[in-house]
Amino acid sequence: MYPTHVEILNQEIDPEDKTPSYYRILVNRKHFKYINIDPGIYEVDDLCFPPILVENLPPFPEGDWNCGRISQTVGNPTPFFSETLKKTLPSINPLWHPKSYEYLSFQIGERLRSNVYVASSPQFEKPIVTKFARFYWEIGYYIAETRVYSWIDGHNIGPEFLGYLTEDGRVIGFLIEYIEGHRATISDLPACKVIVRKLHGLSILHRDLNTHNFLISERGAVLIDFETAKRSGNGETMEKEVEGLEEQLLDESGTGGVVLEEEDN
Missing domain, CATH: 3.30.200.20 (Phosphorylase Kinase; domain 1)
Structure with a gap:
């Protein structure tokens, strides 16, 4: 074992602690570790509060590893690393930008x-x-x-x-x-229609238009969040996407829009 500085960067926690909790951790400010903690080891409040959790983690094993599992046995309630291994983690591909x-x-x-x-x-x-x-x-x-x-x-x-x-x-x-701007409201409907039609001009459907996915800036409306966007040549579906804008900009629920499914021609 070796002295470590542990920083929890991200976490994904089951609030009922019935499934493992997942952590992205930076060790000694240079090594990334992905750790899952078996359910029932720590209190949920401790799992959610990095300063307390870090104090209660077992010592980190030596070696070249990036994925680990923390477990506990009936005979020994002290948490320990039951598994460490070096995994080849997935990467975004293909790449188009040079930087x-x-x-x-x-x-x-x-x-x-x-x-x-x-x-x-x-x-x-x-x-x-x-x-x-x-x-x-x-x-x-x-x-x-x-x-x-x-x-x-x-x-x-x-x-x-x-x-x-x-x-x-x-x-x-x-x-x-970083775009300086505010989320769209109904008064921004004309500008939002312009930018959506510009997107459609490239044969692209956004498929998740809502008030949160527009930023209104000095240059006009700017679209964000393209996770569900796709190529399309379906003019009818594109027109439905534009027609649905007014309802989305009037929606004050605070939730995102419904992903628009493309209909077959």
């Missing part, structure tokens, strides 16, 4: 929404936005979204795509410009 930046070169700041943060680095004059997979099973979301950014690149539809975010050489997310 990439290492996660550890950024100061991760305010959380804007799930998996989306404001970040800063000497490599950029201004704060930027980073969106990344905390855990390996989220990689697929961003494979699709980075592809859409390649389709809209240079068309002033979404934020500027600045490059990829990497962790130990693998691509886990991407960087986009």
Whole structure:
């Protein structure tokens, strides 16, 4: 065992503690570890509160590993690492943008929404936005979204795509410009229609239009969140997407819109 500085970066916790809890951890400010904790070992409140949990984690084993499991036995209630192994974790592919930046070169700041943060680095004059997979099973979301950014690149539809975010050489997310603006309201309906029709002009359906996926800035409406977007030549479905905008901008529920399914011609 060796002395460690442990920082919990992200967590995915079962509030009922019936399934494992998952953690993305930085050790000694340079080693990323993905750890799952068997249910029933710690109190749920402790699982949710990193400072307390860190104090109660077992010593970290030596060796070249990036995935581990913490368990407990009936005969020995002291938590221990029952498994450590080196896994080849998935990476976003294919890549289209020439630039990439290492996660550890950024100061991760305010959380804007799930998996989306404001970040800063000497490599950029201004704060930027980073969106990344905390855990390996989220990689697929961003494979699709980075592809859409390649389709809209240079068309002033979404934020500027600045490059990829990497962790130990693998691509886990991407960087986009930070847009100063507010979420759309019904008074912004004309501007939102303009930008959606511009997207449709590239034969792309957004499929998740709602008040939170528009930013109203000095340059007009800007679309974000392209996880569910897809290529389409279906004019009828595109028109339904535009027609549904008014209802979405009037929705004050605080939830996202319904993903629009494309109908067969």
